Amino acid sequence: EAGVAQSPRYKIIEKRQSVAFWCNPISGHATLYWYQQILGQGPKLLIQFQNNGVVDDSQLPKDRFSAERLKGVDSTLKIQPAKLEDSAVYLCASSLASGSWGTGELFFGEGSRLTVL
Amino acid sequence: AQTVTQSQPEMSVQEAETVTLSCTYDTSENNYYLFWYKQPPSRQMILVIRQEAYKQQNATENRFSVNFQKAAKSFSLKISDSQLGDTAMYFCAFMKQHTGNQFYFGTGTSLTVIP
Numbered sequence: 001e002a003g004v005a006q007s008p009r010y011k012i013i014e015k016r017q018s019v020a021f022w023c024n025p026i027s028g029h030a031t032l033y034w035y036q037q038i039l040g041q042g043p044k045l046l047i048q049f050q051n052n053g054v055v056d057d058s059q060l061p062k063d064r065f066s067a068e069r070l071k072g073v074d075s076t077l078k079i080q081p082a083k084l085e086d087s088a089v090y091l092c093a094s095s096l097a098s099g100s101w102g103t104g105e106l107f108f109g110e111g112s113r114l115t116v117l
Numbered sequence: 118a119q120t121v122t123q124s125q126p127e128m129s130v131q132e133a134e135t136v137t138l139s140c141t142y143d144t145s146e147n148n149y150y151l152f153w154y155k156q157p158p159s160r161q162m163i164l165v166i167r168q169e170a171y172k173q174q175n176a177t178e179n180r181f182s183v184n185f186q187k188a189a190k191s192f193s194l195k196i197s198d199s200q201l202g203d204t205a206m207y208f209c210a211f212m213k214q215h216t217g218n219q220f221y222f223g224t225g226t227s228l229t230v231i232p
Contacts, residue, residue: 031218056219106210110161
């Protein structure tokens, strides 16, 4: 079974530039998550999709971050313009669970490491 | 709001010994799941073990077991017979069983297994 695919693995940009990350979840997984993991910290949820609808984006800095999940499959996370504090690993995860009683196991991609100079 | 606290930023253990990682959480929910995830250096995060809050029996998975104390909101991970491959960041996570299965992670414990 193919895992969660993310690209690019690494990206270096100047501040105020833009960047986009792509994620393809495990086939059939209804729920997709984007997390931001700053060095030395735990993952922080940016946005959660259920199929192609947004479940939670309360911690997404909407003035610079945007995300979409067209057709309920793959997803793109964009940052424009980037700031120095956006340097982090951006993790995509998916889950088979839907509704209230799923087992909820998350399957993670390898992450996209962003460095903003 | 849900919070997950891991009070041990770093730990080390001798190979073949046993180590326990601590986690506490705060919630007003009654139905939830707790997880321990492992993130090896430069590798993707994987599930180690899962505990359903409605189950009193502690979950075990080979060398990994948990001590789940619901009243105390405590969820520790015990690793027995530690191996070099256990060296990783370990994250405790809480999942609220809601329409969206929202996850909350602790700040992690960096475990080093010493040969």
